[in-house]
Amino acid sequence: MKQNKAYMAVIHTIFILLTLSFLLPFIIIVIVSISPESQITTYGFQLIPQKIDFTAYGLVLKNAGVLFKSIIWTLFISATAPALAVMVNALMAYPLARNDYSLRKPVNVLMIVSMMFSGGLIPTYIIYTQVYHLGGANPMLYWLSSLFSVWNVILFRTFFKGIPAELIESATIDGATQPQVLFHVVAPLSKSIVSIQYFTSVIARWNDYQTSLIYYPNNQEYWTVQYYMQTILQSVQQLKASLEMQGLRDTSEAPVTTLKYAMCVISIIPVFIMFPYVQKFFSKGIAVGSVKG
Template identity: 30%
Template sequence: MAEVKRKIQDFHHVSRGWNIILNIIAAAFSFICIFPFLFVVIISLTDEKTLATDGYRVFPAKWSLEAYRFVFQSGDTLYRAYGVTILVTVIGTIFSLILMSLYAYAISRKSFRYRGFFSVFAIVTMLFNGGMIPTYMVVSQLMGLKDTLWALILPLAMNAFYIMILRTFYITSVPEAIIESGRIDGAGDFFIFLRIVLPLSLPGLATIGLFSTLGYWNDWFSALLYIDNPNLVPLQSMLMRIESSIQFIQNSKNSSLSMAALQTIPQDTTRMAMVVLATLPIIFAYPFFQRYFVQGLTLGAVKE
């Protein structure tokens, strides 16, 4: 027995040389993943004329903050758009997790009589939808959500694909014996879900929460359809309007006006600056969800 354990330890043991090589490979792979975003940041900080003459370089000859000055010239509009996007993302993610986790838990339990019907109902919505015009009529006219923040939240609150992921996670990761033991002790369904199922489901909920967060943060189409009030325009929609303004000036038939305006507008660097402004805040969401990933690995162990 001792010999078997020693061979297993030798099999899993990595020599110091291989450990260094593997760390170098991991570091190189990490750098390859991070470098595109770093390069976008570098381009956004490059002087527009230098970019036009020298092209894209990692170490530009001249640095400039003109692109960010141009974007921030919108003043309160940019900060208001950030606030709207953050509010919609936070409320929408929480709301989505509540709805989808409850729905997925119900259809994951064999004791639920209508689990088959509601599973098929969710799957059908993945294959068919009413179309853009009926959806617009329902949201804006039937529900009366036009020019409200709920128009940015409710259309993305439910996702059938995420529901199926959570349903599979509940089935494979939440033992039926734990739920039965809770019922034997007299616990109700909501108590079991809140005190037993949710602690066991943190990795799955964190994954779906991250997907929902990215969906809400990057959503611009809902604002295009339902928002006319400039005070409710989210960040992505506002940045698209800035981009459209630049393209309008570029395509202007009045060439003298176009050339005069383009000389004062940093074009390529402004686009990169908008990418940085739209991407940088969402990066901070990853460590938050990663913390729950790590916690979920150690929670909910079944005692025998």
């Protein structure tokens, strides 16, 4: 019994230390974001700040209207684009998981080839902007660019294959059509994979700044919050460099470092809010495809 207690104490200590090691970086991020820039350059990162300073947050919030608009826009994209993507990927994966679908092999090959040898950024850019004339005033790219992912289709296909064929067969015997089988039998059993795919896509969309940077740099209406913050950081860096170059004013308090960390904190907020709701699906979903045989 004693031995068991000691064992548990050791295990608990190890896990407490492990938890702290995960928490500590985040705590430091928050602390740096509320520290004065001069303190960071002088003393480096500290766990207990000598002064509290919200200059970096002030800069992010300086243009609250644009920030608010970009948050709303990003939330909208983050909610809708992953939903569409999950639907498209699932619809693509379902027939590929069925053994009675005759074209599954050639389609699989096509998908795998396109995944292994993707065109890359420049051809993609040419196709979007010069063939489909997307970007600029047309925000469709926020949905279209992430609509289909071979990797996600493979994950879905693997999961669907794990659903007992007898269930599908019995539904078919009962007279269910293929869409009915998908939506009434397969979909309810696939909550975990749908959740994990939706959650990871939401995070990707929330953190996306490249779409705004490449396709919508002129249109503030369509800026994501990450891109908006990126432009602030760039402005501060440019301003600091330019003033130093001219040697005209002291630029000591331009909060380049603290601004980066304030941006980290703001970026992580939606993840914090969402995670508790999807956590239960996380372990199931993430393990899809990992069990063989």
